Amino acid sequence: MNLLGLDTATAATVVAFGGESVVGELLLDHTGHAQAITTLIHRVLQRAQATPGDVDLVVVGVGPGPFTGLRVGVSAGLAWGAVRGIPVMGVCTFDVIAAGARRKIAERSRNEITGARNNSSGCVSVVTRARRKEIYWARYDAAGHRLAGPIVRASSAPFDIQVATDEFAGDAIAQIIDAGALDEANRQRVADTSDLSRFPDPIDLVGLVQQRIAVGEPLPDTGDFVAGLDSAIDIGQTTETQMAQWQRRDRVLLPARPLYLRRPDAVPMAERS
Amino acid sequence: MYVTAVSEPLVLGIETSCDETGVAFVRGQQLLSDVIATSVDEQARFGGVVPEVASRAHVEALTATLEQARSRAGVAWHDIDAIAVTAGPGLVGALLVGVAAAQGIGVALDKPVYGVNHLASHIAVDRLVHGEIPQPCMALLVSGGHTSLLRVNDVTQDITQVGRTLDDAAGEAFDKVARMLGLAFPGGPHIDAASQPGDPGYIDFPRGLTDAASDREHRHDFSFSGLKTAVSRWVAAANREGIGVPIADVAASFQQAVVDVLIMKSLRACAEANIDTLIIGGGVAANSRLREQAMRRGHEAGVTVRIPPAILCTDNGAMVASLGSALVSAGRHPTIAALSPDLLYPESAAILVGFDADSSLPVELVSLPPPAR
């Protein structure tokens, strides 16, 4: 199965083609995702010596991330699937970033005999900025499972990543932190302990998707669940059960819907005082 | 790169500049399908268009509108000659959904993509109803987002602005006055309906920029904020005096003031430029009073007035597909050419595709800005 991966949830535009091998492009450019995406897809297909018709599945990074950019990859992917008649699925962008971090940590422990970073356990936290003094945050255990998040929280909330839970006692956590995401007090307390990439790497995007397909779970119909969760988040009424269920959705592909995790900045007339 | 003109091209049009997700297919000048999903009911909850609400709705509606438009047109995806998409002006977040989708389709099917100007599309939609756009002609575009008087020398590449609103767009004035009168959003259709039994001469509201000084400096421009204030004052005074507000009469008088200025200035511009065709488009062109009076007064002035049916005046995919079809027929260069097998891409990051509107009319979105952070 050949897959085309698109992710525009971060400042990078990421395009990957996964077939016999992985071909990918990651472009970090501030002129915007919409200007880069066609060129990057062309380039990736050409390098893979593939044609659009060779793609069997489109997978889009569903975030979380700044909404406007995030929607570029999702929209391009959905449209591709519609006109080619192939499935379009989503993958949580933070899962891909965390997978990349684990891969690099593992490479280092193989390559380095000693060194400060060798005590890295593979536990990973990812923090990016969500504007409005908030951050997106998720945490992963050493096996790569998402233990918490992704959620939105105040950038000033006490920052408890390193000490939060017992399962992390004694473990070093690779913290992938967008420094601008935190408020001053938190910046003092926690440093970005990693030089790991804050962007989803094409290799990990393809790898994670192939792994999730290989696990044997069919492309799951999680649409209703995520739709329900999204509207619960929209009205600020997520239940504990929902959030717990959500955190377990780290072994399957998701529907190709952006993970907004919060409602638009607008107050309905009826709720205005 | 050589572009060959195709006669009767089959073009997919995508429009997401505001709160309508429009997808349509046009072959030559024939409209094959036109599907619109709108978030207007949701927007009404907020009393106006909220960009983020609109953008989310576009993503939700995308797949279904594409497939519905294709199946109604009875064509296969591979048969299309080109994709046209609104590149601006409009809400950036909303536009980007359509632009990204068009790019996805362009690469997936290996077809050229034309980024087009929204205002030029409002003019071009009339090809589908009344035949090729006369050269030259005058166009009055009135909606919630814009009020412009344009001279059209060639709808595919040469359009110049003759006049514009200095403050509110005409449709915006309708929305605001509707709110004053306790009518729902969007204001246009509600004021149109409420004014039916009313007397358009009941109150002599001001006609903006028609005095002698304005005639020199802003001869072809419009202004509706003074009118809006006048209505607001009138309503406040009526309430203060406890005489009650005759909604139908106020709505009819306000509407008449807007219609008078729009028609008078457009027909005068035609006469002065020796142009005998006026095309009216945009959401406000659905207004029954504007349609009826423009036809009558145009006839009296010896100007042929062309107004597409109301359904094609509001934002839709048909207008975009129609302009796309005109661009392909005229052999214009696409914004993004189809993938050619031997096309080499330089390795530098600076080769990004510029997404300009393929029309002489300036677009506010010449280069798509970086995403909001």
Ligand SMILES: [Zn+2]
């Ligand atoms: Zn419009």
